[in-house]
Amino acid sequence: xxxxxxxxxxxxxxxxxxxxxxxxxxxxxxxxxxxxxxxxxxxxxxxxxxxxxxxxxxxxxxxxxxxxxxxxxxxxxxxxxxxxxxxxxxxxxxxxxxxxxxxxxxxxxxxxxxxxx
Numbered sequence: 001x002x003x004x005x006x007x008x009x010x011x012x013x014x015x016x017x018x019x020x021x022x023x024x025x026x027x028x029x030x031x032x033x034x035x036x037x038x039x040x041x042x043x044x045x046x047x048x049x050x051x052x053x054x055x056x057x058x059x060x061x062x063x064x065x066x067x068x069x070x071x072x073x074x075x076x077x078x079x080x081x082x083x084x085x086x087x088x089x090x091x092x093x094x095x096x097x098x099x100x101x102x103x104x105x106x107x108x109x110x111x112x113x114x115x116x117x
Contacts, residue, residue: 006085045069059087063108070096076108 049066058081065074077089094104 004083004085006083058082067096072096072099072101072104074104 046066046068050064052063054061059078060081061076061078063074063076065072067073072094073092075089075091078087079085080087090108092104092108
């Protein structure tokens with residue numbers, strides 16, 4: 001139950017404090033809390049769930065993907081076998097039909113080195 005960091009305090013920003021908003025706090029909603037749903041009252045089910053693992057001597061790469069309504073949701077990451085620490089990972093969401101699975105797989109392979117199913 002204890003949290004342990006391999007290299008505590010190693011978070012680093014290239015340009016610390018450089019976040020800037022042109023009009024801070026000026027977010028406005030025309031009808032606050034009134035979100036339009038395509039199919040109101042219908043719960044999204046999760047289906048087509050896939051889970052893949054690739055094993056190496058010192059880490060495991062995992063890839064979890066599912067469909068929820070019109071969305072493709074997934075997570076890809078690499079876990080250190082010895083410590084159980086997540087070494088790197090990314091979560092993604094895409095609208096079905098807007099970005100095809102081959103493009104998602106290409107992006108994950110190119111930028112993360114993970115093969116998506």
